[in-house]
Amino acid sequence: MPALTLTHLSRTFANGTAALGDLSATIADGAFVSLVGPSGCGKSTALRIIAGLDEPSAGAIEWQGARPEIGFVFQEPTLMAWASAGRNVALPLELEGVARAAAAAQARTALANVGLAGFEKSLPRELSGGMRMRVSIARALVAEPGALLMDEPFAALDEFTRAKLNDDLLALWTAQRFTTLFVTHSVFESVYLSQRIIVLSGRPGRVVADIANPAPYPRGQAYRTSPEFNAVARDVLAALTEAHG
Amino acid sequence: MKRLIHLILPILLFLALIWFWEWAVGYWQVKKFVLPAPSAIWTALAQEASDLMAGKPGTLFASAFATLQTTLTAFALAAVTGILLAALFASSRLAEAMVAPYTVILQVTPVVAIAPLVLVWVGLDNAWVAVLILAWIVAFFPVLANATAGLKAADPNLRDLFRLYRASRWQTFTRLLIPSSLPYLLTGLKTAGGLALIGAVVAEFAAASGNSGGLAWRILEAGNRLQIAKMFAALILLALMGLALYAILSLIEWLLLRRWHGAVAR
Structure with a gap:
């Protein structure tokens, strides 16, 4: 199909x-x-x-x-430097109006799916290039596109x-x-x-x-x-x- | 250890210079209406302080307070109007094209040249209003320019991402444009803080009226009476005020940006 x-x-x-x-x-x-x-x-x-x-x-x-629903991953991680990995991943959900707590829970799961369990609170600059790209992928997939x-x-x-x-x-x-x-x-x-x-x-x-x-x-x-x-x-x-x- | 040395060295230099100044004034018998010794300046400051305590009107400290009030009010006005106008520019290119040239004209016209006109408009009895307006004009532009640049500085890919998720204008503004503009805005505010003080003093000179009550008038007054030590005391108060303003704004900047500023995180 x-x-x-x-x-x-x-x-x-x-x-x-x-x-x-x-x-x-x-x-x-x-x-x-x-x-x-x-x-x-x-x-x-x-x-x-x-x-x-x-x-x-x-x-x-x-x-x-x-x-x-479309998920998009750019060549750069394109993360909000002022927001934690968790908030970055939760962004698509929060923009859709999902409550913050529920969005955070889903973001945690999405981060775990890309091998970043426990990194919710980390800021982009505290992560390596590969980890930032993982955050970017988690964000693209969090809304189950x-x-x-x-x-x-x-x-x-x-x-x-x-x-x-x-x-x-x-x-x-x-x-x-x-x-x-x-x-x-x-x-x-x-x-x-x-x-x-x-x-x-x-x-x-x-x-x-x-x-x-x-x-x-x-x-x-x-x-x-x-x-x-x-x-x-x-x-x-x-x-x-x-x-x- | 290295940090300690960096802290101590300027203080040592300061003390050495003061000592040399005191010594030189005595050694060469410099007249006190040319260059007063540091001790004389200190005495003048102490005299002003005791006059203030005794409730005498027209002390340096009361005037410094008046100037500080003008500075802070002008700074607050400049911050609010600059940010609001920048937000308008960010939301409408038409508005920016229409208004921006006038803000530049306001910026490039020397404030001393506008002063007499503003003074005529508000009336000599309200000289403080004229001073406030002039200080605001000087402080306003860096806020506007930096906030406008900051609101345009958001990562284009992040803008696309917000579009992809159908973010509303308000969401894009609060979650993307404002945080992206913060480093620019704070630089603008830091510049504006210093300029508000400069603008206030320059405007006080230009208004040249005792009832504006600021430090500039005290400096003129002391100069006419050849009270050079008092002039130095006034300059010290001005410098301290400027430093304090800069330090407070730098602290705010550090508190807001320490977590992510300077990051390569894109």
Whole structure:
């Protein structure tokens, strides 16, 4: 069942820059899909349009049924520096009008789900970069969204932290099955995480390949060096190379 | 240990300078209407204090209190009006485009030049009102400028997040814009505190009227009578008031921001 259908989405900014050329895709309900492409190919723009933070210049977005609650994770943790981790995570609930105590309880659970039990009272500056990103993910998931949109969330993290967060994200997704759109410029990250990789060309971004990755979950560390992983990664790399000559 | 040294060194320098001053005035027989010795200044201050205790009118301390009152009132007015106008600017770009040029004109016109006009408007009998208005004009701008900059300084991604969760304007204002603007606002208030004092004294000079009752008048008066020690005493009181104001505002800033300011937490 499709959760989301994108038809010929494009976006040209007021200054004439054509960021997104043509994006059409049908995203299945509960799928984990990555958008891969070089910098400036409009993948972040596409994500913002899907979230409703930006309007497409042409094309349409159609959700199956009502537009679901959306969780969004930015490249930076984007936390309120003056608020504790607990208050940061509780924000979406509090904005919806959930009572503060109930929101705090749910935030505590969401923090525990990302491995940060007991860190409710910590301020962002007291946490490491990886932990801040975990808080950001907990905030995106606290309202139990139907769709999770992630915009290069792990790009600024070191290799080990990134691999750990990859696995933790997959564990959460396997348990809750929110439809996930994951923007990255890392071919290997996209292959490791996704069921499907949509490859975009350089600006203005167009779909140049749509590659399925049938490997089952959970995908452990061994999968990162397996022949199956390499086969998919080779296809994605080939598509990217072909698009850029 | 290092902190202690940093605390003691300026005090040692101060004591050394005072000692040298006292010694030099005696050694070179400097006339007391050119440069009085520190002991003479201290005597003048003590005399003023005992006059105050005895209930005599027109002491330096009473005048300092009048100036302080003007300063604090002007500062409070500047804080309230500056913040309110900044909030208006933040909620309406049209209002900002319309009003902002006039606030700049008010800022760049020298307050001494406006003083006679304001004085004519409020009447010489109400010189203190003129002084208050002039001090307010001087202190108002840094509050407005910093609060306006602060309200625009919120992380654009956090703004998007608030939009994504359909936050109301009020929610965005209270939960995002105000906290984001706090460091800017407090810098503005610190500047405004000092400027309110400067504005008050400059306005008192410009109003040049005894019934404004402030320290500026006492300084002029003492100068005309060649009571240089009293002039120094007045300057000391002014400096102490300015320092106290700055210290209190810095303390408030520290209390409000110590938990998160300077954080790389984004």
